[in-house]
Amino acid sequence: MKKSAFFDFFNRRQEAGFDCFLAASNESDDYIDWNDYVLPQNYGNAEFEYQAIRQSCALFDVSPIRKFRIQGLAAGKFLDYLLTRPVSGASAMTGIYVAFCNADGSLKDDSILYKYANDDYLLMPSDMDHSPHFDVLRQQLGIQAADLSIVDCTDDWLGVAVQGPKSAGVLSTMGFADVADLKPFEVRDYPLGQGEIRIARMGFTADLGYECWFTTGLQEQFEQAITAARDTLGLEIPGYGLTALEACRLEGGFIVAGWDFSTEADPAPGFERSPYEVGLGWLVNLDGAAFVGRKALLEKRDRGHRYYLRNLQISDSRKPEDGAALYAEVDGEECLIGSISCSAWSWGLEAMIGNASIDSVFSDVRKAWTVIDGERLMARLSVGPQLNLERRNKVPADIEL
Secondary structure, three states: OEOOOOHHHHOOOOOOOHHHHHHHOOEOOOEEEEOOEEEEOOOOOHHHHHHHHHHOOEEEEOOOOOOEEEEOOOHHHHHHHHEOOOOOOOOOOEEEEEEEEOOOOOEEEEEEEEEEEOOEEEEEOOOOOOHHHHHHHHHHHOOOHHHOEEEEOHHHEEEEEEEOOOHHHHHHHOOOOOHHHOOOOEEEEEEEOOEEEEEEOOOOOOOOEEEEEEEHHHHHHHHHHHHHHHHHHOOOOOEOOHHHHHHHHHHOOOOOEOOOEOOOOOOOOOOOOOHHHHOOHHHOOOOOOOOOOHHHHHHHHHHOOOEEEEEEEEOOOOOOOOOOEEEEEEOOEEEEEEEEEEEEEEOOOOEEEEEEEEEHHHOOOOEEEEEEOOEEEEEEEEOOOOOOOHHHOOOOOOOOO
16 A cells, blocks of 8 residues: 555644554555555544535645546547547536446446547546556557557646635635636646646535646645645645545535446446436437447436435434445335445534435435434435535635635
8 A cells, every 4th residue: 555645744643654554544444545545534633624625725635546648639539439428529628527338338437537638638537447448449449559549647647636615715825826717627727836737626525626736746846835825824724535525525416436336346236327327317428429338328218217316314423334225115115215325424414424326116205214223214315416505616716715
């Protein structure tokens, strides 16, 4: 297991550096393996990190995410065939949320795609190495090597997500002029030291936020700029770990590969899901050109979907196991209606929240229960995010300090 680029900069456990943390920690309880890097559950206190995201500004080390630079004259053609909606016609310097499927229409992964130019893209699945799949598709399309370059550049770029209501003010204080004018999903380059930083108005917290990308040689300059902003603004601007991120992303109703649907990296027979079955139907264009899985998705659409994604809220602090059964009373009978995919405590909503996979027969059910320690805990099911913040999409963003 490796130390991620900003672990030391974020770590607030003064008595425990990385080696001590790893030696005294258990995987899953204290950290997860993210692309062979340690992603801690927190850097000292998860609730403090959550509150910083929602009330001020906090930082997340996105550096370990898998990154593929896709370039060449056939880059757009290749991506239009890989992804469930075309991207070759999208504007340059744009971030795009995308999904791609197996031939049977089940989700292979969801990702962020940055389009820099018509022949230059950066695809970022979370941690899976899709190189073999890309090679197969290249052969199917008959694309020559001279027209398409796909390079795993994971270790070449560092990334920090700057999230929260004061994130625009923090970045502005760091010297990135006009960052508040960025529209959601817009990407812009700014000078940083002797190099350049690429900032996108994006994030995974359902809040105002930005992602900053730069080469490894600019890490020290970025850290110095953050430290100066802390001093100037009198803000802590802490790093946050997985626990706070989970709470925020579930408040926003976002999904994660391997937790909300099965993948080859996290196989779970029977937990395969199509994009429609995890709320990603809006990423699918069945009326356009061919893409991997299109034929199967057309057939699934005609037959009807097996499952629906529902947001879950339980007024109890006990965390149900992933995959825990959900029950409801339907027509006077107790029925198994689905399962809890994942859950986390939300300090803001003061509830255990999560994503649930519900059998299509029970798609209208809104009251259910699960069982923990032999006790029935009532759950409310809903559609859509559990938290909607106007500031997330406001343009220009508030420079709130």
